Amino acid sequence: MSENPSGPSRVTVVERLLTANEEVASDNRAEFRAHGVKVINIMASPGAGKTTLLLSTIRALPHERLGVIEGDVASQVDADRIATTGTPVVQINTGGACHLDAPMIRHSMKALPLDNLELIFVENVGNLICPVSFDLGQDFNVGLISVPEGHDKPYKYPAIFEAVDLVIVTKSDLLPYLDFEVDTFRDLVHGLNPEVPVLVLSAKTGDGMDAWINWLEDKLPHQERLA
Amino acid sequence: MAVSEDILRIVTAYAERGGAKKVTHVYLVIGELSSFVDDSIQFYFNLLTPGTIVEGAELHFERIKTRFRCRKCGHEFEPEERNWMCPKCRALGGDVIAGKEFYVDSIEIATLEAS
Numbered sequence: 388m389s390e391n392p393s394g395p396s397r398v399t400v401v402e403r404l405l406t407a408n409e410e411v412a413s414d415n416r417a418e419f420r421a422h423g424v425k426v427i428n429i430m431a432s433p434g435a436g437k438t439t440l441l442l443s444t445i446r447a448l449p450h451e452r453l454g455v456i457e458g459d460v461a462s463q464v465d466a467d468r469i470a471t472t473g474t475p476v477v478q479i480n481t482g483g484a485c486h487l488d489a490p491m492i493r494h495s496m497k498a499l500p501l502d503n504l505e506l507i508f509v510e511n512v513g514n515l516i517c518p519v520s521f522d523l524g525q526d527f528n529v530g531l532i533s534v535p536e537g538h539d540k541p542y543k544y545p546a547i548f549e550a551v552d553l554v555i556v557t558k559s560d561l562l563p564y565l566d567f568e569v570d571t572f573r574d575l576v577h578g579l580n581p582e583v584p585v586l587v588l589s590a591k592t593g594d595g596m597d598a599w600i601n602w603l604e605d606k607l608p609h610q611e612r613l614a
Numbered sequence: 615m616a617v618s619e620d621i622l623r624i625v626t627a628y629a630e631r632g633g634a635k636k637v638t639h640v641y642l643v644i645g646e647l648s649s650f651v652d653d654s655i656q657f658y659f660n661l662l663t664p665g666t667i668v669e670g671a672e673l674h675f676e677r678i679k680t681r682f683r684c685r686k687c688g689h690e691f692e693p694e695e696r697n698w699m700c701p702k703c704r705a706l707g708g709d710v711i712a713g714k715e716f717y718v719d720s721i722e723i724a725t726l727e728a729s
Contacts, residue, residue: 395722398632403717404620516649542696546647578707
């Protein structure tokens with residue numbers, strides 16, 4: 388720090404931002420672990436098919452104890468859809484924020500029966516940008532991209548593709564009608580994130596759902612106990 | 615909003631430690647890949663700072679461009695908007711070595727009252 392009694396001084400800081408969120412995320416992580424629950428954060432654009440995928444996923448895992456945390460700017464629409472399956476669900480309305488953050492999760496997790504759950508899906512606010520920067524305390528990040536959105540999305544939104552543990556191309560039933568090039572998309576994703584699996588599926592027709600369910604079952608807490 | 619609150623918290627802590635009467639400049643380093651937009655940070659900053667020692671401080675944004683290190687040949691390069699090929703070996707993409715930065719670098723404070 389330069390000493391200049393009669394004028395301004397420059398103070399070196401070099402402190403990362405969002406550490407406050409990270410501290411709460413850390414607490415969340417510890418809490419989920421203490422209850423033996425795995426948490427998967429699902430991120431995608433609005434309309435990519437997050438809720439529809441969750442509904443198909445719930446139906447495909449009838450014996451697992453699942454919970455859902457829904458994040459939207461407003462409305463209960465998504466939570467209501469999930470509730471029809473009987474799965475415990477809590478809706479967060481951010482009231483304007485374009486992403487969920489750790490304090491929101493900390494508050495909403497109290498409304499779920501954590502002792503009775505194995506896996507919680509967090510459906511983040513529809514957005515390919517902001518959610519990436521906010522750790523929630525999750526175990527895995529999954530990014531969805533739907534066929535109508537186009538295969539060049541990694542160029543436009545590199546951060547999310549670099550950050551996720553799994554990429555899913557949804558609405559594969561539309562491939563015959565649109566110009567989405569799966570191989571090009573895979574190459575771009577692997578250019579950023581070489582190890583990440585890229586699945587292609589349709590929650591509507593069920594095509595490709597097996598690979599997603601297998602990936603999930605591999606992550607369930609009881610699998611670790613068997614290993 | 616959370617980001618601007620964080621900036622305010624960090625800046626206030628360092629300013630008080632430095633014996634500041636006022637913070638005049640805040641220097642931020644933001645990588646191209648971080649999801650933050652200068653305008654929204656400035657907007658929320660303007661909302662949060664009235665009445666604090668940070669009020670009126672000028673925000674400076676140093677943008678760091680994304681850089682890859684080619685996984686094949688180790689060459690470091692700045693990818694183009696729609697072209698991620700390594701200029702040396704033409705492999706696609708690389709490990710991100712710059713562009714994810716997001717921190718308050720330094721602040722400028724005034725330790726005396728303006729006369």
